[in-house]
Structures are given as structure tokens and as C-alpha cells.
Amino acid sequence: MKRFTGFVIKEFYHIFRDYRTLLILFGMPAVQLLLFGYVLTNEIKNARIAIYDASKDEISRKISEKIISSGYFILEKNLMNYSQIGPTFRDGKIKLVIIFGSKFAEKLEREGKADIQILGDASDPNTANILVNYATGIINNYLISINAEQVPMRIIPEVRMQYNPELKGVFMFVPGIMAMLLMLICALMTSLSITREKELGTMELLLVSPLRPIQIIIGKVIPYVVLAFIDSCIILGMGKFVFGVPIEGNIVLLLAICLLYITMALSLGILISSITNSQQIAMTVSLIALLLPTILLSGFIFPVENMPVILQVLCYLMPPKYFITIIKAIMLKGNSFIYIWKESLILILFTLIFIMMAIKKFKIRLA
Amino acid sequence: MNTILFIIQKEFIQVFRNRMMLPIIFVVPLVQLIILVHAATFEMKHIKVSVIDLDMSTTSRKLISKFEGSPFFIIKHTSFSDKLSEQEMKKGNVDMILHIPYGFERRLVKENQAKIQIVIDAINGASAGLIEAYSTTIILDFNREILVDFLSPTVLTATQDINVTTNYWYNPKLNYKTYMVPGILCLLVTIIAFILSGMNIVREKEIGTIEQINVTPIRKIQFITGKLLPFWIIALFELAFGLTLGKLLFNIPIIGSLWLIFLSAAVYIFVILGFGLLISTMTNTQQQSMLVSFFFMVIFILMSGLFTSIESMPEWAQKLDHINPIAYFIRIMRMVMLKGSNFHDIRDSFYSLVVYAIVSISFAVWRYRKVA
Numbered sequence: 226m227k228r229f230t231g232f233v234i235k236e237f238y239h240i241f242r243d244y245r246t247l248l249i250l251f252g253m254p255a256v257q258l259l260l261f262g263y264v265l266t267n268e269i270k271n272a273r274i275a276i277y278d279a280s281k282d283e284i285s286r287k288i289s290e291k292i293i294s295s296g297y298f299i300l301e302k303n304l305m306n307y308s309q310i311g312p313t314f315r316d317g318k319i320k321l322v323i324i325f326g327s328k329f330a331e332k333l334e335r336e337g338k339a340d341i342q343i344l345g346d347a348s349d350p351n352t353a354n355i356l357v358n359y360a361t362g363i364i365n366n367y368l369i370s371i372n373a374e375q376v377p378m379r380i381i382p383e384v385r386m387q388y389n390p391e392l393k394g395v396f397m398f399v400p401g402i403m404a405m406l407l408m409l410i411c412a413l414m415t416s417l418s419i420t421r422e423k424e425l426g427t428m429e430l431l432l433v434s435p436l437r438p439i440q441i442i443i444g445k446v447i448p449y450v451v452l453a454f455i456d457s458c459i460i461l462g463m464g465k466f467v468f469g470v471p472i473e474g475n476i477v478l479l480l481a482i483c484l485l486y487i488t489m490a491l492s493l494g495i496l497i498s499s500i501t502n503s504q505q506i507a508m509t510v511s512l513i514a515l516l517l518p519t520i521l522l523s524g525f526i527f528p529v530e531n532m533p534v535i536l537q538v539l540c541y542l543m544p545p546k547y548f549i550t551i552i553k554a555i556m557l558k559g560n561s562f563i564y565i566w567k568e569s570l571i572l573i574l575f576t577l578i579f580i581m582m583a584i585k586k587f588k589i590r591l592a
Numbered sequence: 593m594n595t596i597l598f599i600i601q602k603e604f605i606q607v608f609r610n611r612m613m614l615p616i617i618f619v620v621p622l623v624q625l626i627i628l629v630h631a632a633t634f635e636m637k638h639i640k641v642s643v644i645d646l647d648m649s650t651t652s653r654k655l656i657s658k659f660e661g662s663p664f665f666i667i668k669h670t671s672f673s674d675k676l677s678e679q680e681m682k683k684g685n686v687d688m689i690l691h692i693p694y695g696f697e698r699r700l701v702k703e704n705q706a707k708i709q710i711v712i713d714a715i716n717g718a719s720a721g722l723i724e725a726y727s728t729t730i731i732l733d734f735n736r737e738i739l740v741d742f743l744s745p746t747v748l749t750a751t752q753d754i755n756v757t758t759n760y761w762y763n764p765k766l767n768y769k770t771y772m773v774p775g776i777l778c779l780l781v782t783i784i785a786f787i788l789s790g791m792n793i794v795r796e797k798e799i800g801t802i803e804q805i806n807v808t809p810i811r812k813i814q815f816i817t818g819k820l821l822p823f824w825i826i827a828l829f830e831l832a833f834g835l836t837l838g839k840l841l842f843n844i845p846i847i848g849s850l851w852l853i854f855l856s857a858a859v860y861i862f863v864i865l866g867f868g869l870l871i872s873t874m875t876n877t878q879q880q881s882m883l884v885s886f887f888f889m890v891i892f893i894l895m896s897g898l899f900t901s902i903e904s905m906p907e908w909a910q911k912l913d914h915i916n917p918i919a920y921f922i923r924i925m926r927m928v929m930l931k932g933s934n935f936h937d938i939r940d941s942f943y944s945l946v947v948y949a950i951v952s953i954s955f956a957v958w959r960y961r962k963v964a
Contacts, residue, residue, distance in 0.1 A: 269903070315931050341754055343756060347764065348762045508878070554684070
């Protein structure tokens, strides 16, 4: 036991003496969360638009005013003719062009019908879609206000954004960054630290020492468990106190799930390190096989349901997906264990499989 | 000059002798384009709806069938209690609840307006925004239809109507893949260039071979050029490969000039290589270098406007993006490829990249010391 503690202390020294890595390990969650929490919002406001008003009468001006004062749009430019539209879009600043047909007010008055054309720069399709929708909504509201006496009949939708009323991006990033960072620290860092000993030749020294192989592995892993756990507490704490991301569910359950995920990632890291001998390969494998799926195939940013079926199947093979689902369910929806037992069980299964494979591989190396 | 050629030769040999290198060069772009483009999509197609219809009237049924008929919505669940529907949302089985209250049709006829409630699972703000946009479009359409149903034609003609037509330029079908491919190509070039250069000198340091180079008469500038050029060529090759794949697999439009794309890429890659080298000279182990690169790359990428638009960021973040080379390159690529912008349109971003390239390379050269 004494030998083992000595070994663990050695590992801690390794980590603490490398102050750059340490700084990044603790700085990364903080900086990323701060940045993304404040920077990445899905609300679209202050979109720059251009207006081409061929009639310039009272009503077209009124509608333009309504659109600009809505808060979503900033008028960047008044166009003089139709041919200016192409160059304006190509210049890249303007997202939307609103065109009023000629003799707008006159037509509306006499024929009861007038035309507005909305052109969206759909090289960014989602923004275009949402902006066109905003603009149409504003015009429709105006229409209702001028027709108030005759035809007020309409259905008014009341929209409630459940769990995240302000559409804050940070609600996605807390679970996502946790999944990503824990994977990075546990799987990548452990696999690198073990392959490094192999590459430098010091693994030989460890193997001929009286320490048992299992002790070496556990000793290597313990410091990273501690680091990862501290990191997850930092992320949760910052999410709660800086950004007001609620923790609706049971915090003990939440931390237990984090520990489970950490164990899973560690066993994956050990598995990787037992397969390869060089840091570069360990790193490439970890980057491609771990981080890419953690960011993309886990529902971190992009909802899994929208993907093609083959990718959805792939998603179901990715442990981070289950972790993110559980964390969202506990933190944001306040679900109890009954709702998440399936996902937890799957995570446990993954862990067991990785550990078994790692043990099998590791023995061969020792022989 | 000869010295540089020899270093270049050495680097190429080293790169290609590495077993992992060739798969990385060819497989990574394939995987990225195929998986990323399909995975990174906000195209909402199957929004799962739970319907609570307490009114059970003709109008309410008509409204529901409107939702049913839309390609975006699937009615997954119907119930008569808020509790049950909310439970389904908690389980993650539905994304949206459409609640039509009792007395909906009567109110619509008598009071001329009626409310319905839409509850959206907004944990993912981006999809929630789209779900809202889609459902309000349906309701607006429906509003027009019921006018025709309920009102006599004489009243209808007395009203004033503004006919709004919408037109989506450059991407009329709102295909999200068209939007993602240029961004992902940027990502591809960035990752390859960054990893190759960031891991390079530090590896020589770790293995100890840097000592051998340090004692040779090779000059600093020769050494750096010799190190950078092979990666520059590989990264440009990757871009060409990626563009071909994008054209073949996704048939993405390349409206602007190819020369302009490659010219900007050539400058941009120097920026990234300079960064990579800088990190490489400042760290001692590959593990460190990896972490530092990863740290900066994630920040740069997420702030670059690849996934969320830069305009909706707070002002200080937009200012911060002036020092983000990826943001410039993504803007250039999207503008040139999708809109056919010419040099005049992108000149600001282009010159920024040029300045950036000069700064980052000279910084890396200055930082590199021949003394270990």
C-alpha cells in the first residue's frame, strides 16, 4: 500500500510540475464556458438589411419604420434600383433586402392589394429563414392593424420556451463542455501519459518494480480522476452562479453520474494506451475517435434526431450521447432516476466492456 | 537555397514514412465531409409534437391537420392533460406541445380572436427558434384560410391585403449542407495545418533530434521555411481534395473563382502554420502542445461563425473576432463559393489575412531559438 501511495504521489508530481498543462486543464473549462455563455446565442438580432422602396409613399415608409424599430433589424442601406441587390449581397454585410413595389399606397388603396418582396441571403439558410419570418410577422401585424375594423379574426399563438425561456446557449454548453472536457482529460490525458512512459522507456522501469501492473494503472489514473472531478464541479458551479443554469434535479445523483462517466472515459483511455506505443498515434486516435463524436454525434450542438439514420445509429454507439442526455435531464428538466435508468445502465455497460478489453490487451503486453 | 530543399525533402520523407500520415491525409477529409456535413445540421424535419385538443371543434381539427400536413412536424402523442404531455417532454419524446384550449372555436367566432398555446423544449435554443418560426408560419397561413371560410366574399374584398413574396437567394431550397460544406473545408485545412506544424518542432525536441539540427550551419529562416513549405503544400492539397469531394458528393456550388479561393487559402494556411510553429517552439512536450493547440482551436472555431452567426454575438465578441483568422477565412470561403463574390468584395478580409500571416510567421521565426 505504501508503495502504491508513493507511486500516486509521483504521478501527482508529474502533473503539478507541468504548470502549463495544469493551467490549461483548469483554465479551459472556465474560459470556454465564459466565452460560449456570453458569445454564442441563438437569438438573432441587429441583422443588417437594405430596403429598396420604389414608391416612397406614406405607407411604405411606415412599414419600413416598423421593421427597423422592431429591434431585429438595422437599416444599412437604401437601394436605388434593382440591380444594386446582387452586389449588396455579395459584399456580405446585408442579410435581407425588402422591396416595396411601385405605387405601393395607391395600389393598396384602390385595388386592396400591394406587393412586398423579401429577399433573404440564404447562403446562411437558417438565419435567412428566421429573419424572413420576423419580417413577415411585422408586416402581417401592420396589416392587421390597418384592417382592424373589418377583419380582426385571427388565432394568436402564445409560445412558451420550456426549460430555457431566454434561449440561452449556455444551457447546451454546460452539459456539452462537461462531456467534452471529461473525455479530454480522462481518455486523452491518461492514454498520453501511459504511452509517454512507453515512448521514453520508463515503462520498463515501472514494470520491473515490485508494483503490480494493476497498481500501476490505477496509480496512473487516480490523479486524473481527481482533476476531472474538480473540473466538473467548476463547470457546474460556474454554470449555476455565473449564468444561472439551474440544477433542478438531485445534485448527488448528478455527481454520481459524472463519476460514472469519468470511469468510462478512463477505461477507454487505458484501452487506447494498451493498443498503441506512440503518443502521436494515441493522440490522433483520441482526437478522431473521441473528440469528434463527442462534439458532433452526441447532441451537444446538433440534435441527433435531425441526422440521417446511419449517423443516428452511430450516435447510439457513442457514450457521450447518453451522458449528455442524462445531464440535461437531471440539471434542466429536474428528472429523477426513474427517467434515466436506461441511459445509466448503458454507460455502466460501456465501462465494463472497455475495462475487460483493456485488461485482456494489457496482459499480452506484459508477457 | 539548396539547404532549404534538403530540409523540405527530409520533412516530406518523414511525413510519408509515418504510417499514420497517409490515412490521416486522405481519410480525415472524407470522414469530416461525410459525417460532419450530415451531423452538423439544423434542418429540422421531424419535430415531434404532442397535441392537447380540448376544443374538439372543426377549426381545431383543421389546425391540427395543418400541422400534420407540414413536412416539419410529426404528431407523436395526443392527450387531454397538460401533465401527461409535459411528462412526454421530460422524457424527451416530444419537442413541442400544441395546446388548444376549450372554447377555441366559439371564441374565434364571437370575439374574433382566440389563443392557442405552444410549448417548446428550448434546451437547444437554435432548434427552438426554428420550431417557433415553422409553427408561426403555419398559424399565419391558417389565419388567412379561415378568413375565406368564415367571411362573406364582400367583406373580404373590402379588406386591404399586402402580398408578401419571399425569395431565398443563393440557396433557394434552404439546403443546410450548402452552407456547411465551405465552413467544414476551412475546418479541415485548419486542423491539418495546425496539428502538423504544432506537433512538429516539439517532437524533435522530445526525441532530442533538435540538438542535431541546432549544431548544423542551417540558418533559422532556412530551417523554418523548410519546415513550413511541406505542410503548406499538404494543406493546399487537402483543400483541393476536399473541394473535389464536396463537388462530387454534395454538388455544392462553386460560383466564385477557384483562383481566389486558393489564393486566400494560401495566405490563410501561412497564418495557421505560423501559429502552430509558435506553439511548437513554446512548449516542451507533445502533450502540452496538443492541449494548447486544442484550447485555442476550439475557441477560434466556435467563435468563427461556423455554427452561429457572428452578428448575433455581443459587440466585444465581434471585436475579438477581428483577431480570429478562422472567421476571416470562413467568411471569404462562403462568400466566394456560394455568392460568387469577387476580390473587391472580400478585400478587407483578405488584407487582414495577409497582415496576419506576416505577423504570425515573423513571430514564430523570432521565437525559435537555436539554443535548446
